Amino acid sequence: MEGKGLKLYGTRCSGFCLMVELALKLKGLTYEFVEEDLRNKSAALLRYNPVHRKVPVLVHDGEPICESQVILRYIDETFSEPPLLAGAPLRRARVLFWVDFFVHTLMPASRTAVVSQGEELTRALEELRRAVKTMEDGLQRDFPGEGPFFGGATPGLLDVVCGPSSVGVPAVEQLLGLKLVNMETAPFMSSRMTAFAQLDAVKETLPPRDVFFEYAKKIREMVLASARK
Ligand SMILES: N[C@@H](CCC(=O)N[C@@H](CS)C(=O)NCC(=O)O)C(=O)O
Incomplete structure (x- = not known):
């Protein structure tokens, strides 16, 4: 189109x-x-x-x-087709709730992890892991039996919002030399992010991991250097 x-x-x-x-x-x-x-x-x-x-x-x-x-x-x-936010009002409200949680709780915790070290990093990781557990439990409760995407049979708003993390998280893990989250403890989120990452449209949009790695490295170095001043 x-x-x-x-x-x-x-x-x-x-x-x-x-x-x-x-x-x-x-x-x-x-x-x-x-x-x-x-x-x-x-x-x-x-x-x-x-x-x-x-x-x-x-x-x-x-x-x-x-x-x-x-x-x-x-x-x-x-551009209404295919819809990203679909279903009954209650389903749409729940999707919007988790989108908001992802953007305002999960993303800030992972951004803090990228630019911190020592105790601050430990606190950011704890917060991130707690947030993933909260979201995993909430999604399992709110969308039982749906799949393979967050959107259900087709990708939706939550897939789009979580999508960049399928490259971002491994790049940050490589940068920090540690696991941000053990995704085996979040099978609902993990399987949906994997399914979404395999779509051609997604593969051609997300930058390769090494490009993401260099970007995160530059931000980390800049922020840590300015904190030392
Ligand atoms: N709430 C904004 C956040 C966007 C944002 O943080 N953009 C960053 C790049 S990832 C930016 O433009 N930073 C430039 C600046 O802060 O001066 C949104 O959802 O669009």
Whole structure:
């Protein structure tokens, strides 16, 4: 499908930007990707996102839409097939609950782990492992018997949101030289993330692990160096 006039301002390894790319690809849309240098943001990015000055920004026929979760909803409502958020209102509410939990609890804990060491790293890992256990138990409770994707028979919003982690987590584990989470303790999440990662649209969207590794390494070194100053 031709996503007329779709332009995505982003950076290659940002989880938030990758979620948007995955949604666009699953919808079969074509778009132009504009790579931003976050240390030297373009005038266009600042004009399109004057409030947060962050990526991703999706520009559709000249109109900017900011914030990854808002963009995902916009894409799903504008290009309705295949739907990312499907089912009865209660199911949709539960999906949105776990999307919110993933973005606001799991992702911050793993970001802290990437840029910390010593006791702070230990605390971040504990928090991350607790959050994964909470989410695993909650998903098993809320979506019994569904699969093979978080979305059920077809990939949905939660697949898109968790999708970048299938490359991000192994890259961070390699960087830190430790296991972030033992995914054998989270079979529901693990099997769905594996099924999603095997889709062609996902394989062609997510950067290779070594590219992700270098990105995480650069961020870690930068943050640890500035903390030493
Ligand atoms: N809440 C935002 C977070 C986006 C975000 O943190 N983007 C980062 C890249 S991963 C960014 O643009 N950072 C630049 C900055 O903070 O100046 C969303 O969901 O889109």
